[in-house]
Amino acid sequence: xxxxxxxxxxxxxxxxxxxxxxxxxxxxxxxxxxxxxxxxxxxxxxxxxxxxxxxxxxxxxxxxxxxxxxxxxxxxxxxxxxxxxxxxxxxxxxxxxxxxxxxxxxxxxxxxxxxxxxxxxxxxxxxxxxxxxxxxxxxxxxxxxxxxxxxxxxxxxxxxxxxxxxxxxxxxxxxxxxxxxxxxxxxxxxxxxxxxxxxxxxxxxxxxxxxxxxxxxxxxxxxxxxxxxxxxxxxxxxxxxxxxxxxxxxxxxxxxxxxxxxxxxxxxxxxxxxxxxxxxxxxxxxxxxxxxxxxxxxxxxxxxxxxxxxxxxxxxxxxxxxxxxxxxxxxxxxxxxxxxxxxxxxxxxxxxxxxxxxxxxxxxxxxxxxxxxxxxxxxxxxxxxxxxxxxxxxxxxxxxxxxxxxxxxxxxxxxxxxxxxxxxxxxxxxxxxxxxxxx
Numbered sequence: 001x002x003x004x005x006x007x008x009x010x011x012x013x014x015x016x017x018x019x020x021x022x023x024x025x026x027x028x029x030x031x032x033x034x035x036x037x038x039x040x041x042x043x044x045x046x047x048x049x050x051x052x053x054x055x056x057x058x059x060x061x062x063x064x065x066x067x068x069x070x071x072x073x074x075x076x077x078x079x080x081x082x083x084x085x086x087x088x089x090x091x092x093x094x095x096x097x098x099x100x101x102x103x104x105x106x107x108x109x110x111x112x113x114x115x116x117x118x119x120x121x122x123x124x125x126x127x128x129x130x131x132x133x134x135x136x137x138x139x140x141x142x143x144x145x146x147x148x149x150x151x152x153x154x155x156x157x158x159x160x161x162x163x164x165x166x167x168x169x170x171x172x173x174x175x176x177x178x179x180x181x182x183x184x185x186x187x188x189x190x191x192x193x194x195x196x197x198x199x200x201x202x203x204x205x206x207x208x209x210x211x212x213x214x215x216x217x218x219x220x221x222x223x224x225x226x227x228x229x230x231x232x233x234x235x236x237x238x239x240x241x242x243x244x245x246x247x248x249x250x251x252x253x254x255x256x257x258x259x260x261x262x263x264x265x266x267x268x269x270x271x272x273x274x275x276x277x278x279x280x281x282x283x284x285x286x287x288x289x290x291x292x293x294x295x296x297x298x299x300x301x302x303x304x305x306x307x308x309x310x311x312x313x314x315x316x317x318x319x320x321x322x323x324x325x326x327x328x329x330x331x332x333x334x335x336x337x338x339x340x341x342x343x344x345x346x347x348x349x350x351x352x353x354x355x356x357x358x359x360x361x362x363x364x365x366x367x368x369x370x371x372x373x374x375x376x377x378x379x380x381x382x383x384x385x386x387x388x389x390x391x392x393x394x395x396x397x398x399x400x401x402x403x404x405x406x407x408x409x410x411x412x413x414x415x416x417x418x419x420x421x422x423x424x425x426x427x428x429x430x431x432x433x434x435x436x437x438x439x
Contacts, residue, residue, distance in 0.1 A: 282381020
């Protein structure tokens with residue numbers, strides 16, 4: 001049957017269908033490898049349909065919950081999912097923030113080292129300038145002395161030309177050479193100092209660029225760190241808000257569950273009431289049958305397999321079979337006491353056999369329903385219940401109905417997630433598989 005499931009159920013349905021697809025794909029692998037194995041292929045297809053049927057039935061079990069409970073449960077699942085996502089985002093943001101803070105510490109250390117290097121380079125440059133100034137001053141003094149006493153090279157030539165004593169000439173020439181050597185050393189040192197000064201100036205420029213680069217990187221990381229701090233604060237606030245929202249959603253879901261459980265207990269009392277009525281009617285019918293036969297009629301069995309006494313109430317596929325299952329919200333084992341037919345709202349519902357309308361009323365879980373007593377057949381009292389009709393039945397209590405007579409129309413009243421017919425068959429007041437009574 002067609003259902004309009006809430007978002008959380010649709011996502012769960014998709015996950016189950018994907019899982020079923022994986023299972024069926026794995027199962028179908030051998031069949032592709034051996035296309036001639038027809039019996040095995042048929043068996044695999046049958047198993048695939050069974051899996052698909054169980055998946056569909058798991059979602060239709062939601063009919064056994066009120067809309068309030070379904071909504072509250074979906075809201076709780078959504079809140080838990082959003083909280084999980086928010087916590088993951090917070091953890092990721094905090095991790096990035098820790099990394100940014102560690103990087104900031106490293107950048108600050110590098111910046112401080114670069115600034116130390118810049119200061120040292122500047123000090124070295126200043127010392128270089130001072131050294132060159134001293135050397136230039138020394139050279140200046142030498143130049144002044146040469147000017148006053150004459151060019152040492154010319155003085156040496158004059159001595160050679162005018163001095164008669166070789167011993168005296170040697171001493172004088174040595175003095176002149178010392179003056180010239182000193183001047184040469186000062187000049188060499190001055191050139192070396194100038195070359196070093198150029199290197200020091202380059203070092204200062206490089207250190208200045210390094211400091212500027214480290215400052216820019218540190219500033220950029222600081223902006224990112226501040227952004228991450230703001231994001232982490234926002235994420236923490238979001239988590240706190242979602243924790244509160246989850247708590248509220250959980251309280252609402254628990255309240256809805258308690259209300260549904262109370263209604264389910266009332267529903268059980270309703271089933272017991274109907275069972276008592278039908279057992280009494282079946283026993284009375286059994287006594288009448290025994291009297292008519294002049295003896296005792298056969299006692300009712302646990303499950304009766306008919307010869308197709310009942311007709312289908314609607315023409316449509318069985319979308320949820322009779323049987324036990326685990327409730328998707330409560331988690332307990334419950335009996336789906338009828339079969340669901342997937343048909344559109346407004347589809348006519350026909351009496352499965354002739355009988356008498358026993359009751360017609362609205363029940364919170366079952367919606368609009370009608371109970372028809374079909375009398376005593378093959379040793380059991382037989383009755384059917386039609387549920388979730390779009391409006392009250394168009395037949396009245398006590399009215400006799402013919403086989404195939406329209407008694408109402410398909411709807412989605414009560415605990416229902418979409419248009420469908422929930423059809424129940426009772427033997428002596430006990431729900432049995434309707435398929436055992438269909439032709």
